[in-house]
Amino acid sequence: MRTYSFAEYQDAADVIKNRINITPEIGLVLGSGLGQLADEVEGVEPGSDPVVIAYKDIPGWPASTVFGHKGRLVIGKLGGRNVIVQQGRAHFYEGYSMQEVTFAVRVMKLLGVKTLVVTNAAGGLNVFFHPGDVMLITDHIGFAGMAGNNPLCGPNMEEFGTRFPDMSQAYDREYIKLAKAAAVKTDVALQSGVYVWLSGPSFETPAEVRMLRAVGADAVGMSTVPEVIVARHCGMRVLGFSGITNKNTDNGEIETTHQEVMEAANIIGPKIIAILKEILPKL
Numbered sequence: 001m002r003t004y005s006f007a008e009y010q011d012a013a014d015v016i017k018n019r020i021n022i023t024p025e026i027g028l029v030l031g032s033g034l035g036q037l038a039d040e041v042e043g044v045e046p047g048s049d050p051v052v053i054a055y056k057d058i059p060g061w062p063a064s065t066v067f068g069h070k071g072r073l074v075i076g077k078l079g080g081r082n083v084i085v086q087q088g089r090a091h092f093y094e095g096y097s098m099q100e101v102t103f104a105v106r107v108m109k110l111l112g113v114k115t116l117v118v119t120n121a122a123g124g125l126n127v128f129f130h131p132g133d134v135m136l137i138t139d140h141i142g143f144a145g146m147a148g149n150n151p152l153c154g155p156n157m158e159e160f161g162t163r164f165p166d167m168s169q170a171y172d173r174e175y176i177k178l179a180k181a182a183a184v185k186t187d188v189a190l191q192s193g194v195y196v197w198l199s200g201p202s203f204e205t206p207a208e209v210r211m212l213r214a215v216g217a218d219a220v221g222m223s224t225v226p227e228v229i230v231a232r233h234c235g236m237r238v239l240g241f242s243g244i245t246n247k248n249t250d251n252g253e254i255e256t257t258h259q260e261v262m263e264a265a266n267i268i269g270p271k272i273i274a275i276l277k278e279i280l281p282k283l
């Protein structure tokens with residue numbers, strides 16, 4: 001199983017530092033089909049291009065194998081802030097270790113990132129959610145982590161944080177308020193709720209949908225929670241959005257396909273971009 005030493009996180013951060021002349025303050029992780037936000041990033045000089053670094057050029061960085069994920073970092077200005085955008089992420093179901101899945105977060109920490117904005121494509125469990133909706137993540141259930149795949153399992157890296165990190169406010173309460181206000185201002189209907197993380201890659205059975213609803217989950221996906229756990233461990237503040245790409249039914253009446261996930265993401269992308277542009281200056 002691939003794990004990393006502190007020096008390996010530093011090596012990756014150094015390669016990135018050598019290519020940029022800003023300190024990124026905000027890290028953004030873009031989920032399936034939400035990559036278009038990276039196109040909005042500008043270079044440091046007005047009108048210039050951002051710095052783009054392919055994952056394959058960074059030592060230790062896992063490549064994303066999922067269709068719809070680009071596999072590169074875009075670093076520059078967005079909403080007046082210095083940002084580093086992760087266009088494509090590694091998932092546990094691709095066969096990566098939890099350390100590989102969360103590698104980017106620790107590298108961002110070493111680059112100076114204080115706030116992590118996570119986005120994902122998710123299935124709607126809440127019966128009031130519809131494909132195309134955006135859900136503000138107010139809390140999570142780390143199902144796969146609870147079942148033994150918590151990214152912090154193994155020796156604790158004191159350089160990043162404490163052995164037993166608190167998760168009582170994984171999603172920053174002030175950011176939640178700001179996001180709700182930003183949604184009103186930009187006229188985007190914003191749902192909010194609990195995101196549950198399963199390893200995937202198979203979608204849920206009707207019985208699993210019933211179970212997940214019963215434990216209080218509103219949306220289900222295959223990412224995000226590992227990154228949030230590692231971000232909180234190293235003291236970053238977190239803001240999260242799920243794009244609801246499909247409806248999960250408890251009777252097996254509707255099939256779920258990757259195609260529909262990607263199509264709905266095209267509707268969701270502009271909504272999340274609108275909220276983020278409004279909120280970034282305030283984070």
Ligand code: HPA
Binds near residue numbers: 124256
């Ligand atoms: N289940 C799990 N992950 C997902 C889904 C889903 O229905 N839709 C998008 N990602």
